[in-house]
Amino acid sequence: MSDTALVLLARYPEAGQGKTRLAQTLGKVETMRIYTSFLRDLATRFVDSPYDLHWAYTPQYCDFLTFAATLLPAPRAVSWQAFAQQGPDLGARLQYAFRTMAAHQYKRTILIGSDTPHISRAVLVQAKQALDSADVVLGPAEDGGYYLIAMQRPYDVFSAIPMSTELVLEMTIAKARQQHLKVTLLETLFDIDTQTDLLRLQQMLQENRELAPHTAACLDALTERGLLV
16 A cells, blocks of 8 residues: 555546537547546556555546546556545535545545546646645646645645635635645646637647557547537
């Protein structure tokens, strides 16, 4: 068992569920396929990471671990674990994830979303190292939120913060500092929420396909069919 947990926040892919802004332009089925490619890239990238990987999934009724095993290019034994997200809103679900990992006696917890399939293993290494001196580590997203949050303890830096707004990062930092917690920021990345974001990611992957090869292949297919322009 590692002393560090990597929690990956994910939704079981279903047409018409999640990524609503993308679905408005790509359609429900194609959006589901592109999101599945995000999960495939993340699973492949972190299957051999030195951290214990836990999927925090929704909806609660799905068998996410069985699905997650299909994300890898070839069948293999993995030690992944999974738990259903709990809470009435995103902030509560994030808090629950950190409390769950603390109950499992992890010294550090790194949590990432599934909207940045281009996140590198190096970013996680930097997050873990930053926790040697920081209480809260954040990976800023360009839209004002964050794609990563890491803590040694389940501090409450989530309550009363309106998620999915451009003030999330700013308010999270302020809430942490009100508790006299040291905050460290990592490099800024962009989330994939709209077709414009997808086109930007596609351009990035043309320069370095290995950042997210499954997503790159999915984007190529969409382009060939005239669905991504």
